[in-house]
Amino acid sequence: MTQPIRRGSRRLTFLVLAAGAGFFAMLQSLITPVLPTIQHDLHTSQNTVTWVLTAYLLSASIFTPILGRVGDMVGKERMLVVSLVALALGCLLAAVAPSIGVLILARVVQGIGGAVFPLSFGIIRDEFPAARVSSAVATISAIIAAGGGLGVVLAGPIVAALGYRWLFWIPMAVVGLTALAAHRLVPESPVRTPGRINxxxxxxxxxxxxxxxxxxxxxxxxxxxxxxxxxxxxxxxxxxxxxxxxxxxSANPLIDMRMMRLPGVWTTNLVALLYGGSMFAIYAFLPQFVQTPTSAGYGFGASVTQAGLLMLPMLVGMFVAGLAAGRLEARFSAKAQLATGAAFNVLAAAMLTVAHDTRWQVGVAGALVGVGIGLAFASMANLIVATVPPGQTGVATGMNANIRTIGGAIGAAVVSSVVTAHPQAGGIPREAGFTTGFLLLTGIAVAAALAALLVPSGRRAAGRRGRARATGAELATELAPAAR
Missing domain, CATH: 4.10.860 (DNA Excision Repair, Uvrb; Chain A)
Incomplete structure (x- = not known):
């Protein structure tokens, strides 16, 4: 295979990937705190405005694994540019949306950008020296995790100073420039899996x-x-x-089930499902808890901006732990880091169950959640990348992200039912609802920690990786006639 001519350094390539992944992650949470503002401005109902979140979730869940697979086939750099352009166009459409219907459509277009996650991991694996892959994957994972938290922190100040439409104008400008940079600086994919779209x-x-x-x-x-x-x-x-x-x-599967059955893949995906359930529920309900008026007998009556500031310890914990994860892998395996991250999540959820009366308690628990997420995101991505054949990195990491999203949707829905089961007068949840919800999250976090112990490690993982590479080579041979 002829190696492509490089158009930029690895450092510039990494900066492009970090910007794209970070802004998509930020857009996942940036809108949540300002849904009431959007509802009022576009004269719609509470039920309808929630489609702004639902449309984004559904679109990203569909396009993330599919475009990851297409990137494995036709070129990751090419599909990265497509994903970033779609994300920028979606932001532009949302910024000028005259009605809730147009805004929902814009969010569907933005969801196409979810493919930047698997494509970024695939490009790193293709372009970076083996010794730097784990560190680079961990850093991108940290940026993805921190981006989700940063959205909650920034939403209030941006809306207060500029209005909610700037939640789309700012990402549109940055992502548009990132798409141009990706086209000019990120090298063409040297690793491709032949085949056709099923x-x-x-x-x-x-x-x-x-x-x-x-x-x-x-x-x-x-x-x-x-x-x-x-x-x-x-x-x-x-x-x-x-x-x-x-x-x-199928002789030409969209997602190879032999790959999905590899122990290093299915066990990591199981952890992603459970971890996503606890993580996204905390994202959703911790800000709601601190914004509850003190007249309810609990909560802090925080504004959107104050609630975002209370999430800062979580954001710092995510970023620092994610950056450290890649550097720690020489001493502590990805499995050990995943189990440790899950243990931090157990500790945080348990603390929130029994101690949530003061701001510092919520801040400490948030920091523990952040450390856990930083370690878990980085280790899950590295486990998948290390297990699957190079030509299936995009689709495998895309499915892992998707499974985490599914877990998050289930976890948030279940905890929402528990928290709001017996509201006070005025519809405000009772403190007992939050306490039971946090206890439930503790149980989910324990299940994720136990699942992390199932992930192969050491010689077993090395053997599995060898067989995965063989599987990839066999699959490429089988599909070669179809590609021709």
Missing amino acids: WAATVLLSGWLVALLLPISKGATWGWTSGRVLGLLGLAVVLLLAWLVAEVR
Whole structure:
């Protein structure tokens, strides 16, 4: 294979990847605190405005693994530019949206940018020396984790100073420049997996993801026992089974099930599912807890900006732990870091269950959550990258991110049902609801920590990686005639 001509240094390539991944992660949480403002400005209902979040979630869940796979096939740099351009255009459309319908459409377009996660990991694996891959993957993971937290911190000050539309204007400018930089500076992909798009598998994958995530995100509004929720969940099961059958039987699978069955992959994905459930629920409900008026008998009556500042210890913990993760791997394996990150999450959720009466307690618990997330994000990405063949890095890391999102949607929905089960007068949740919710999160975090112990390590992992490389070579040989 002819090596491509490099158009930029690895440092510039890394900066481009960090900017793209960081701003997409930030857009995941940047909008959540200002939904009431958007609802008032666009004259819509509370039920309708939540589609601003739901549309983004559904779009990202569909495009992240699919474009990761396309990037493995046709070139990661090319698909990175496509994803960043879509993200910038989505931000532009959202910034000028005259109605809630246009804003929801804009969020669908923004969701295409979710592919920057797997594409970034794939480019790092292709372009960086082996000795630097773990550190670079860990740093990008730290930026992704911190970006999600940064959105909560920045939303209040930006809206107060400039208005909510600047939550889209600023990312549009930065992401647009990042797309141009990606086109000019990021080298063409030297590693590609031959094949063609399996459209049947693509439709089935998109179908079961939507049929699963839509009722989970809307269950509280529609009613968990309503016909819409139960019908969509049943449809999700049918489409999932059909997708699995189609992938197993296909000579040109969208996602190779042999890869997904590797112990290093399925165990890490199991941790991602459980960890996502606890992590996203804390993201969603800790700011809500601190913004609860003190007249409710708990909470701090914080504004959106003050709630963001209380999340700063979490943000710092994420970033510092993520940066340290890659450098620690020479002494502590990715599995050890994943288990440690999960243990920090257990400790944080347990602390919130029994100690949430003062701001410093919430700050300390947030810092523990941040350290756990920083270690977990970095180690999960490194475990997947180290296990799968180079030609399947994009699709494998994309599915891992997707599974974490699914876990987050389920965790947030379940905790929401618990927290709001018996509200006070005025609809404010009782403190007991939050306490029970945090206790539930502790249980989920314990399950994630136990799952982390199942991840292969040492010689077993090395052997699995060898077999994964062999699987990738066999698959490429099998698909070569189809590609021709």
